[in-house]
Amino acid sequence: MVRFTRTNKNDLNPDENRAVTGVDGRYELRGARKHKSYMVEIPPDPDAGLLPCQGFAEDTPEYEPVTIDLKCAKGIVVTGTVTNKATGKPLAAELRTQVLAANSFVDQYPPFLHSVSNFGALTQPDSGRFRLVTVPGVVMLMAGPQNGRVYEFKPPVPDPNFANLFNKERDGLSFKVYGGYFTDVRGCWCKVLDAKPTDEKLTVNVELEPAPHTSVKVVDADGKPVTGVVATGVGEFSYPIAFPGDTVSVFNQEPGKDRLVVVGHTGRKLVGSLVLKTGDKAPVVTLGPGGRITGRAVDENGSPLAGLKVEASSFSRTGGALGANWRLGELNSQTTGTNGEFQIDALLTEHTFSLSFSQGARYYQRVSPQPGQPPNRLGRSPVAKLGETTDLGDIKLKPVDLPGRGPKK
Known part of the structure; x- marks a missing residue:
């Protein structure tokens, strides 16, 4: 499959024309x-050991045909299995690679780093086996569960043989990719490959280690179990x-480090x-019921803005040493009515919050945002006391263009 995916190395072709x-x-x-x-571009072919490939061409006069030949190059085939370290059983996992900044072999191959897709490999359901293809030199191999529940496993650690290629000063574990920018390790396991140009195949076996966890029971004010909850x-x-x-599992809590666990029930607004x-x-x-906020979204002329999604998020605990940002999604969001009104229930007391406003791909900001406040958010406000309502009154908003999000008008 050949796809016309970009109009240059950066800009997407919205039509993505295809041919076989x-x-x-x-x-x-x-x-x-x-x-x-x-x-x-064409995707990789791990069975044949072929790398992905992209080709470029300038436009031609009038409507003369544009010719782009793609030269598919052989790479290094990487195979192995992914298993659960505790049980030894195969896991349904996803693997991906990224070429590191220190790789000296990239220029020896036809272009292969500009794809719109992140090519990875999925393990076979019964055996946990995988097969992918990459280039020689230093390449980051990463793995995580296919279901996305990375938090159920211990987090990735730097490859001890290449510790100098990792950065732990940022949040999480990151590394510098070819092109000079940093990106985070994806998944819960990583290893730096360093194949020689003469290598044809590498075997790498991956073990994902389950994380330690604590079970937290969830009850209502009467001490009865509450099932079907969401938690951060x-x-x-x-x-x-x-x-x-009626149980929430908390994973990977570091010794001596407290963890704020926030639990809600959308249907019962608890x-x-x-x-x-x-x-x-x-x-x-x-x-319990928590606090409540009300308000009305209006435009710069005071006319109501109906159909906006309002979400309370980025909460911070006040009056204590523990700070945390979190959100509960649907439980703490609502759509404005025909008069621009909204009401959000089940907010934690002793916390502050910020509000975001959006409609599809368009975001809105307060007409006079607070200094230093992100343009698409209403500044932090305290949540009402238990059983009380905080009325925010009319909130004047205007559309805002965020980078890469939504139309300008």
């Missing part, structure tokens, strides 16, 4: 819009995770929190 090569390897793309330049604080991230039962300490025995979080 014939037995002679030739292809023909018809109906593409006219651009100043063109990039076409499950790992070192702010987004909510759904749990079908919320609660717990500062979990390492070593806590049989921890329980109790849910």
Whole structure:
């Protein structure tokens, strides 16, 4: 499959025209819009040991055909298995590679780093085996579970043989890719490959180690179990995770480091929190109604803005040593009514929050944002006390263009 995906090394072709090569390897793309330049690409072929490839050409006069030949190069085939370190059983995993900045072999190959896709490999369901292709030299190989539940495993650590290629000063574990910028390790395992140009194949076996976890029971004010909840604080991230039962699992808590766990129930509009300490025995979080905020979204002339999504997020705990940012998604969001009004329930007391406003791909900012405040957010406000309502009144908004998001008008 040959795809016209970019108009240069950076800009996307919104149409992404496609064609299939014939037995002679030739292809023909018809109906593409006219651009100043063109990039076409083909994906890797691990079975044949072929790398992905991109080709470039400038536009031609009038509507003369544009010719781009793609030279597919052989790479290094990497095979192996992914298993659960605790059980030894194969895992459904996803693997991907990224060429490191220190790689000295990139220029010896036809272009292969400009694809719109992140080519990876999925393990075979029963055996956990994988096969992918890359170039010689230093390349980062990363692995994580296919279901995305990376937090259920221990986080990645630097490859001890190439510790100098990792950066731990940023949040998480990162490295410098070919091109000079830093990116985070994806998944929960990594290893630096350093194949020689004469190598044809490498074998790498991957073990993902389950993370230690603490089980937290969820009950209501009457002490009865609450099932079907969402929670943050499950790992070192702010987004909510759904749990079908009445127990929330908290993973990878560092010794001596408290963890703020926030739990909510969307249907019953309940919320609660717990500062979990390492070593806590049989921890329980109790849910209640929380606080409430109301307000009205209007434009610069005071006319109501209906149909905006309003989300309360980026909460911070006040009056204590523990700070944390988190959000509960649907539980703490609502769409404005015909008069621009909104009401958000189940907000934690003793926390501050900020509001974001959006409609599809368009974001809105306050007409007079607070100094230093992100343009698409309403500044932090305290949450009402339990059983009380904080009325924010009319909030004047205007559309804002965020980089890479939404139309200008």
